[in-house]
Amino acid sequence: SAVISQKPSRDICQRGTSLTIQCQVDSQVTMMFWYRQQPGQSLTLIATANQGSEATYESGFVIDKFPISRPNLTFSTLTVSNMSPEDSSIYLCSVEDGRGANYGYTFGSGTRLTVV
Amino acid sequence: GNSVTQMEGPVTLSEEAFLTINCTYTATGYPSLFWYVQYPGEGLQLLLKATKADDKGSNKGFEATYRKETTSFHLEKGSVQVSDSAVYFCALSDPFGNEKLTFGTGTRLTIIP
Numbered sequence: 001s002a003v004i005s006q007k008p009s010r011d012i013c014q015r016g017t018s019l020t021i022q023c024q025v026d027s028q029v030t031m032m033f034w035y036r037q038q039p040g041q042s043l044t045l046i047a048t049a050n051q052g053s054e055a056t057y058e059s060g061f062v063i064d065k066f067p068i069s070r071p072n073l074t075f076s077t078l079t080v081s082n083m084s085p086e087d088s089s090i091y092l093c094s095v096e097d098g099r100g101a102n103y104g105y106t107f108g109s110g111t112r113l114t115v116v
Numbered sequence: 117g118n119s120v121t122q123m124e125g126p127v128t129l130s131e132e133a134f135l136t137i138n139c140t141y142t143a144t145g146y147p148s149l150f151w152y153v154q155y156p157g158e159g160l161q162l163l164l165k166a167t168k169a170d171d172k173g174s175n176k177g178f179e180a181t182y183r184k185e186t187t188s189f190h191l192e193k194g195s196v197q198v199s200d201s202a203v204y205f206c207a208l209s210d211p212f213g214n215e216k217l218t219f220g221t222g223t224r225l226t227i228i229p
Contacts, residue, residue, distance in 0.1 A: 033216060033217070041221070041222075042205060042219045042220060042221045042222045043160075043205070043217075043219045044219075045216050045217070045218075048216060092159065092160065094160075094217070103148065103165070103167060104150065104162050104165055105150070105162065105209070105217055106162070107152075107159050107160040107161075108159060109158070109159035110159045110160075
């Protein structure tokens with residue numbers, strides 16, 4: 001299965017600033033997904049990123065707040081802009097992985113963000 | 117839209133007890149179903165999956181059977197260990213559109229010696 005390197009693993013940021021999270025995959029993938037996991041909650045999809053096109057955002061998430069780049073088939077970034085304490089969460093990237101019996105989704109190790 | 121309803125936690129069991137975590141889903145068509153596990157301080161790992169009705173996924177002593185008639189994918193293990201303490205997420209992949217995952221709320225499992 002694919003291996004995803006996600007960084008930073010954690011950060012503490014001041015409100016009003018922005019943080020960019022990076023995900024590097026060891027193989028070419030068509031779609032990359034960005035999720036948010038608020039404290040004690042499940043995962044919520046923020047957006048789907050395809051190479052060469054604008055990301056598709058889920059209801060409640062907007063590009064101005066969470067701009068995404070997808071410059072090639074192995075890399076993507078998510079920026080959390082103009083942060084507030086409510087943005088404190090774990091952010092995870094994911095890729096669809098494998099075919100047939102090996103089909104599944106692989107996740108990065110997550111970025112634990114605390115906004116103070 | 118798609119949804120996953122998962123057994124509320126937290127769940128606390130003694131070591132070697134039998135485990136069931138219930139999961140039911142609502143989806144259009146025939147989704148693939150997954151159980152993910154998140155150990156303390158770690159990321160999400162795929163535990164098992166099933167891609168069609170009556171398939172049984174299994175891994176590390178855990179099993180779940182894709183039941184289309186009851187739209188369920190309950191997670192079971194015959195004898196749990198302390199090392200199984202984690203948060204378990206049931207999820208489905210959207211068979212239409214972009215194959216995104218929809219997650220249940222997660223069930224925190226604690227096994228006591």
